[in-house]
Amino acid sequence: MSDVDLRKLRYFVAVAEHLHFGRAAEQLFIAQPVLSRQIRALEEELGAQLFARDRRGTALTAAGEQLLIEAKPLLAAAEALQRRVVRAAAGADTFTIGFMPGLIVTGAVRALTERYPGLTVELVRTDWFDQTEVVHDGRVDVSLVRLPIDPHGLTVRPLYTEPRVVVLPADHRLAGKDAVSIADLADEHLLQDPDLVPEWRAVATELRTDRPVAPAFRSVEEKLEHVAGGHGIIFLPLSVMTFYTRPDIAYIPVPDLAPNEVSLAWSANRPVRHAEEFAALAAQ
Structure with a gap:
């Protein structure tokens, strides 16, 4: 062959x-x-x-x-190999980090560059659709990811968790509440994949089995526009929502919703210099 x-x-x-x-x-x-x-x-x-x-x-x-x-x-690995060779040929000592909206890496980056003054750290913004893809194709050395992800081919180190909130239109009937439960939201139209919110899916399915399929919005900004327009609700990690604060939407704590888990991911198929060290710094 x-x-x-x-x-x-x-x-x-x-x-x-x-x-x-x-x-x-x-x-x-x-x-x-x-x-x-x-x-x-x-x-x-x-x-x-x-x-x-x-x-x-x-x-x-x-x-x-x-x-x-x-x-x-296989194609992602070939692309990653090409990027690593080009970087090696340039002679630059670089470390590239991917990060999701709402995740702040400044402190860990500063700590790492203080230890290695000659190291150039580059940052790449990611989203739900490519947060692990950027690791596989070599665009980044490590990626701060929000679970769940497909861990195949990755080393994944847990960093911390943060609460999730529900995002509603500012004029929604629940917008003034200090907190709401999943049951309060079971009859709402969810504007994201229900598999990402299994607690809501379990309760909502009992009430209605013919729910419309969630639209495939690719960015937080798109989702928030549809929430503000009264088309439905979404659940987001607290740090994301505070990053996108705007007057026509409200976010409410949901105590019975599991927190979002933040981890650091890198390739399991090759050594990644500084990965373990950066994971320890990002977890502090």
């Missing part, structure tokens, strides 16, 4: 994610016939059919589904 071409793997992932050769070709900025030939060449190299195509569309075969699982971390 010949070595797998990473370029062909990237082409495969694009088709697998779109399940449409035309749209994948547009994303990759190549002609569709070229893409089709590259996928056929990959299938020949692997000795397996990756896609089933008929009048109804394109679907992954069992082999294609397995390759998609394997290809994404």
Whole structure:
């Protein structure tokens, strides 16, 4: 069997994610016939059919589904390797940290640079969708993450917990309360993945089983705009909400909601200089 071409793997992932050769070709900025030939060449190299195509569309075969699982971390690792080599060639002693909204890393960064005056620390803002992706693809050395995350391929060190609050429109019936319970909020429309708030999901499901699917907002700012517009509620860690304070929304403590867990994550597949030391500093 010949070595797998990473370029062909990237082409495969694009088709697998779109399940449409035309749209994948547009994303990759190549002609569709070229893409089709590259996928056929990959299938020949692997000795397996990756896609089933008929009048109804394109679907992954069992082999294609397995390759998609394997290809994404492989491509991320290749990208991370390239970034590390480029940084090493530049001769710079750098340490790059990813951090979620509301998480303040200033104290730990200052402590680390005091210990290593020649160290350059760079910061990358992340969100729920890429807080671990930036570790896998090498954009950061470590990432301050909010659980839950997929720990596969990662070393994860717990740092601390913080309370979560419910975010409501300023004119909501509960906006003036000192605290509310999950039961008080069970009939509200949640504007985030219910799996992130299992306490609410358990109570809300008992009351209503035909709830609309939560929209896929990609940023805190989008969620807050929809809350302010009266479209629903969200739950956020307290530090995030205080960072985004605005007059048309209110945030209320929810004592029976589990706190958010903050951890530090880095690659489990290679040594990461300063990771353990920074984790100890960030936990203080």
